[in-house]
Amino acid sequence: MNQGSLDTASTMLRALIAGSSCEHIANCHGVTKSAVSQRIRILALELQRIVGVVGVDEEESPTAVLIRLNGDAYLEALEHFVPDAALALDLRRDRVESEDIDLCVMKIARHSRCIRRDTALLLTLFSTAAKPLEISQLEVRDYLEESGCIRTHSALRAEIAMNRISRDLLFQDQATNTAIDDYLSERIAHGIGTHGRPFYRGLRPDSKLFLSRSGRAMQLRMNGAVGQHLVCKEIHEIYRRIFAYSGLTGINTALARRTAAQTLLDNGANSEEIGRTLGLRKLAVQKLLRHGAGAAP
Incomplete structure (x- = not known):
């Protein structure tokens, strides 16, 4: 996410948290409602995954309702967000060494x-x-x-x-x-x-x-x-x-749990066993490993 896209998505996210509808935000920016939803969702997911949003699981789907309910936490995470960290996590880090x-x-x-x-x-x-x-x-x-x-x-x-x-x-x-x-x-x-x-x-x-x-x-x-x-x-x-x-980019609490899940996977554990260890459902385990080297069987 480049700086221009981040600025636009941040403005949209702040407007949503303030109570504006996606339709109203779309009219203000001259884009479609679905474009607004997509930009806000991408930014919210990066905040959850890169920074951590207090009270929201990193694998949870960021709906408009969820974002508004946890608006202060998303805004706080936005203050700590560094776009380069997202790139570093996607390109380099499956786990913490x-x-x-x-x-x-x-x-x-x-x-x-x-x-x-x-x-x-x-x-x-x-x-x-x-x-x-x-x-x-x-x-x-x-x-x-x-x-x-x-x-x-x-x-x-x-x-x-x-x-x-x-x-x-x-x-x-x-x-x-x-x-x-x-x-x-x-x-x-x-x-x-x-x-x-x-x-x-x-x-x-x-x-x-x-x-x-x-x-x-x-x-x-x-x-x-x-x-x-x-x-x-x-x-x-x-x-x-x-x-x-x-000073390392892309390291956070979510990556710590992904590291644990990936280690269990490498040691032969399946999705059910990983979920039992981390307290996650099978689908959440698969989401957690999505950025890792493989998917749990």
Whole structure:
């Protein structure tokens, strides 16, 4: 999408969110109604896929109703949108490579104001394939046993899963576990979320696993006037900063899940198995892999 097309599509998107009909927008620009719908849809999909629209799944079809319900989130994503990132993602990135993650970790150490937490958040995203909203709601008890040992085979509780269905949550990546342990040790040293007893390493089991820099739980809120759903703007902003540190284009939370799906596919998993691991329907799995090297069987 060149700059001229982006400017036109952005103007149309803003008008739609402000309440104008596609027919009215078409009359203003001297084009057909279908042309307006197509331009808005293409831009909305790129915002979902490249930047991430808080409260909207990256694979969800951006209808006019959906865009209006989540207008503020689309406008916020538009402020962060870099067209070159879309080109880089389409032409170069089927997945995030280990050296890309290593670079992100190095840049976090150089630029972040919360190094241990941000490192743990980055690695948790790639090793568990959980969504940011799900990660923001993880609790200490989801990661630790009462004895303080790591729950290497945990479960994403149904009440925090996006589809409200419990699924496996694996903490079997050593680098991820080390990063989380370092972050929890920092919290314990500062008495953040602790209870003064030896259980769960002295941390409150119901304390959120990842906290804001001030030590409180990340803020959740309901979004949308109709069909309300939970969103966590704070964790999306954290991930945006993390990826911005790296200077790499086309890396985002959606690509992290595509990487996980592609890895499972390479290891012989089918669509049903990938969907069960990521909490997605078969059709959503196929959409997720559409930009990858192949399609799930």
